[in-house]
Amino acid sequence: MKWLIDLFSSSIGRKVVMALTGLFIILFLTVHLIGNLQLLKDDGGEAFNVYAYFMTHNPLIKMVSYVNYAFFLFHIGWALLLTIKNRQARGTEGYAVTSSKSSIWSARNMGILGTIILVFLVIHMKDFWGQMHFGEMPTKTYGDHEVKDLFTVVGSAFTQWWYVALYCISMVAIAFHLWHGFASAFQTLGLNHMKYNPVISFVGKAFSIVIPALFALIPIVMFFV
Amino acid sequence: MKIKLKVWRQKNKDTKGAFKTYNVDHASPDMSFLEMIDVLNTELIKKGEESIAFDHDCREGICGMCSLYINGHPHGPLQTTTCQLHMRTFKDGETITVEPWRAKAFPVIKDLVVDRSAFDRIQQAGGYVNVNTGGVPDANEIPIPKRVAEEAFDAATCIGCGACVAACKNASAMLFVSAKVSQFALLPQGQVERKERAEKMVAQMDAEGFGSCTNTYACEAECPKGIKVANIARMNREYLGAMMTSYEGSTGGGGE
Ligand code: HEM
Ligand code: SF4
Numbered sequence: 001m002k003w004l005i006d007l008f009s010s011s012i013g014r015k016v017v018m019a020l021t022g023l024f025i026i027l028f029l030t031v032h033l034i035g036n037l038q039l040l041k042d043d044g045g046e047a048f049n050v051y052a053y054f055m056t057h058n059p060l061i062k063m064v065s066y067v068n069y070a071f072f073l074f075h076i077g078w079a080l081l082l083t084i085k086n087r088q089a090r091g092t093e094g095y096a097v098t099s100s101k102s103s104i105w106s107a108r109n110m111g112i113l114g115t116i117i118l119v120f121l122v123i124h125m126k127d128f129w130g131q132m133h134f135g136e137m138p139t140k141t142y143g144d145h146e147v148k149d150l151f152t153v154v155g156s157a158f159t160q161w162w163y164v165a166l167y168c169i170s171m172v173a174i175a176f177h178l179w180h181g182f183a184s185a186f187q188t189l190g191l192n193h194m195k196y197n198p199v200i201s202f203v204g205k206a207f208s209i210v211i212p213a214l215f216a217l218i219p220i221v222m223f224f225v
Numbered sequence: 226m227k228i229k230l231k232v233w234r235q236k237n238k239d240t241k242g243a244f245k246t247y248n249v250d251h252a253s254p255d256m257s258f259l260e261m262i263d264v265l266n267t268e269l270i271k272k273g274e275e276s277i278a279f280d281h282d283c284r285e286g287i288c289g290m291c292s293l294y295i296n297g298h299p300h301g302p303l304q305t306t307t308c309q310l311h312m313r314t315f316k317d318g319e320t321i322t323v324e325p326w327r328a329k330a331f332p333v334i335k336d337l338v339v340d341r342s343a344f345d346r347i348q349q350a351g352g353y354v355n356v357n358t359g360g361v362p363d364a365n366e367i368p369i370p371k372r373v374a375e376e377a378f379d380a381a382t383c384i385g386c387g388a389c390v391a392a393c394k395n396a397s398a399m400l401f402v403s404a405k406v407s408q409f410a411l412l413p414q415g416q417v418e419r420k421e422r423a424e425k426m427v428a429q430m431d432a433e434g435f436g437s438c439t440n441t442y443a444c445e446a447e448c449p450k451g452i453k454v455a456n457i458a459r460m461n462r463e464y465l466g467a468m469m470t471s472y473e474g475s476t477g478g479g480g481e
């Protein structure tokens with residue numbers, strides 16, 4: 001098994017962990033967005049509340065969510081490891097003059113963007129995920145089902161302008177993170193080919209704009225409506 | 226033209242260095258950057274001061290020695306080697322900052338000279354092919370598609386200058402190592418050691434303390450030979466494939 005440890009602690013292996021976990025989180029974001037869009041449905045929150053109940057009680061979804069937590073932790077842990085190792089590689093003396101012309105801003109600031117996302121994640125998890133799992137919450141009854149009324153909790157959070165602002169800023173951070181990260185993950189995994197590069201690049205850029213924009217749209221709409 | 230030169234001066238590996246500013250009053254726009262320093266050095270020697278140490282050899286862009294980090298770019302603002310950079314690239318009266326390559330794996334030996342032997346050790350770890358001795362084989366005996374031969378040749382044009390490491394915010398050597406892995410991986414002659422080569426060269430690269438590529442592609446933008454980052458993806462493929470399928474322990478030598 002030594003080879004496996006060698007593999008994942010190597011410079012390339014470290015990046016592979018980032019890429020695989022990153023791509024999985026991208027998949028998760030897509031599913032999460034589809035769920036969230038139900039907040040905008042004009043039914044007093046029924047569709048969203050039923051969906052939230054399903055996501056916290058279905059055994060298969062529960063299993064996937066544990067994998068998801070683990071992947072987030074790996075992504076964050078390896079990001080720290082990678083960043084520290086890469087800082088050390090520069091040595092004790094840095095450059096007096098540097099130029100930003102030869103690379104894009106988001107590629108150079110993945111760590112900072114990730115940290116903004118992390119701060120958001122902590123607040124987000126505490127207020128919504130933590131409430132849903134462990135908190136005292138109002139309930140609603142649909143048919144013969146009594147479910148927690150997450151819709152109302154989310155709705156009241158989004159009456160505060162600063163909460164909406166925090167959301168939007170974090171979505172911008174995710175957009176920049178993925179503007180570089182999406183295509184970068186494919187390069188890391190060795191998937192660079194003339195025939196497919198334009199597709200990967202286009203899908204990556206479209207994804208990094210459309211998905212965060214739709215996520216941000218929800219609090220904005222709920223704030224004003 | 227007149228130039229103000231801010232140069233990193235450092236006595237040796239173990240002392241701390243600092244910038245020193247020099248005025249170069251009679252630079253010609255047609256001089257190469259190195260010739261400009263030659264002129265300055267001659268003046269310094271005449272004045273009894275110690276000349277500025279810098280690496281150079283061929284002065285025609287093929288040896289990769291001239292490792293000067295100029296105004297925030299390895300080899301200066303153009304995508305060439307320092308010896309191919311001319312003073313006409315700069316403005317009259319400009320202040321130019323000259324630093325050595327900065328990487329843990331490239332320690333500064335003196336002034337602008339760094340020790341790049343880490344690259345030699347990576348190359349020795351796997352950047353070779355074994356051939357049988359005996360009669361001289363016919364040239365062009367092995368058919369190789371032209372496009373493949375060209376791609377291998379493009380990778381082989383890497384001169385090991387280290388600009389990729391100098392440019393990278395992570396001091397990663399992956400553009401260099403991937404060029405060396407690719408030039409053999411693409412050709413039939415490189416197949417025998419293919420897996421072992423990827424494993425050993427990457428292991429040596431890591432042992433030397435180079436960083437991990439985060440795909441900013443600053444290396445490709447600065448490489449004087451136009452080595453493509455597609456090579457890095459190839460190296461990643463080669464390495465991952467090798468680690469997952471090679472005979473474990475093949476690097477330990479005989480006798481076990
Ligand atoms: C919405 C959540 C996130 C998604 C979808 C995501 C996705 C990605 C992707 C796809 C990559 C590219 C991997 C590669 O280049 O191979 C990446 C890289 C990175 N991520 Fe994230 N990430 C997220 C959150 C975070 C968080 C919370 C942190 C840290 C606190 C973080 C830190 C990093 C760092 C430092 C890199 C740099 C690696 C590099 O530049 O190659 N990310 N991320
Ligand atoms: S890849 Fe380019 S920049 Fe790096 S050592 Fe080779 S020639 Fe120099």
Ligand code: FES
Pocket residue numbers: 280281282283284285286287288289290291306307308309
């Ligand atoms: S001195 Fe040989 S490449 Fe510049």
